[in-house]
Amino acid sequence: MLIDIIAGARPNFMKIAPIIKALEDRASEGDALRYRLVHTGQHYDAQMSGAFFEQLGIPKPEVNLEIGGGTQAEQAAGIMVSYEKLLMESPSALCLVVGDVTSTMACAIAAQKLNIPVAHVEAGIRSGDWTMPEEVNRMVTDSITNWFFTTSEWAGANLKKGGVAEDRIFFVGNTMIDTLLANMPRFSPPDFWEETRLEPGQYFVVTLHRPANVDASGAFAEMLQAIGESTRGLPVVFPVHPRTAKTLRDVIDLPENLVFVDPQPYLQFNYLVKNAKAVITDSGGITEETTVMGVPCVTLRDNTERPETVEMGTNELVGTNPAALRPALDRLFAGNWKQGGIPPLWDGKTSERIVEALEQLLCR
Incomplete structure (x- = not known):
């Protein structure tokens, strides 16, 4: 068969x-x-x-x-x-x-x-x-x-x-979590880990690729500025999706704490996520992985197809308004982020x- x-x-x-x-x-x-x-x-x-x-x-x-x-x-x-x-x-x-x-x-x-x-x-x-x-x-x-x-x-x-x-x-x-749990012992730091002097819990990871966030260079620039300011000078590792790279070329005056890197292989990317202070994303799948790894996740979207990551996990929707990011990260820095749990099965x-x-x- x-x-x-x-x-x-x-x-x-x-x-x-x-x-x-x-x-x-x-x-x-x-x-x-x-x-x-x-x-x-x-x-x-x-x-x-x-x-x-x-x-x-x-x-x-x-x-x-x-x-x-x-x-x-x-x-x-x-x-x-x-x-x-x-x-x-x-x-x-x-x-x-x-x-x-x-x-x-x-x-x-x-x-x-x-x-x-x-x-x-x-x-x-x-x-x-x-x-x-x-x-x-x-x-x-x-x-x-x-x-x-x-x-x-x-x-x-x-x-x-x-x-x-x-x-x-x-x-x-x-099944995403099957893969995550099976490979977690194999996670390894990316090549740039030492060069950028990253330390566990002392940096953020960002992924953005949704049209609402990245297609217009002006709005994208505002969001990047909000990310740079709200993360209080900590390094922000940003693996750049090909779609995002097209708009990024038109953005000037980028925050100094943003670290732009190529899309990362699975084992290296999830090493970054597991050891991050938090993840800022507009991806759906990453909200599932952060939920299982217990990593705070800030989602720059107005909706989600994975409500379990919000209702039960570590994810919070803050919308696409850059002004909403700072209050969310202020709560994170104050130690007031929810603990979350792992959904059934x-x-x-x-x-x-x-x-x-x-x-x-x-x-x-």
């Missing part, structure tokens, strides 16, 4: 690695499930893709669609055409997609058009913000998914509100539960 596992962009790689390991472990025990790893090539440079495969022990993809760059529509169209061709030549029994990137939506559509069922890992999360491309990807994917694997009770509730039958929803936990065993469910659905 052949399962296609789809990966296309950096967030996907952390989610598929433990699923592949769980499948391989079961195969060694004589399980009937086999997998074919399909890399769409949505992220196609070494920093955004290749290093993750190496560090997380992901095998070389059996198929690489090599889509490369382009607009979202161009990427989606290219992925659908190429994946459809693969399925027509060599069909699988299931298309397993993860997360909410363009590859997730495009491969789900191509599979369903050929009557191949779709399973969605990280199904049901919703921000309610249709200006986010990821939100559109989530909604389209879930509208044509057969089986839903969810990270939280909030996600399951969203699916039920949308009319999904309960027996198609599997609350399994978070974020225990490192999510992938095992997914594979067990797939065995029941496909083999029995």
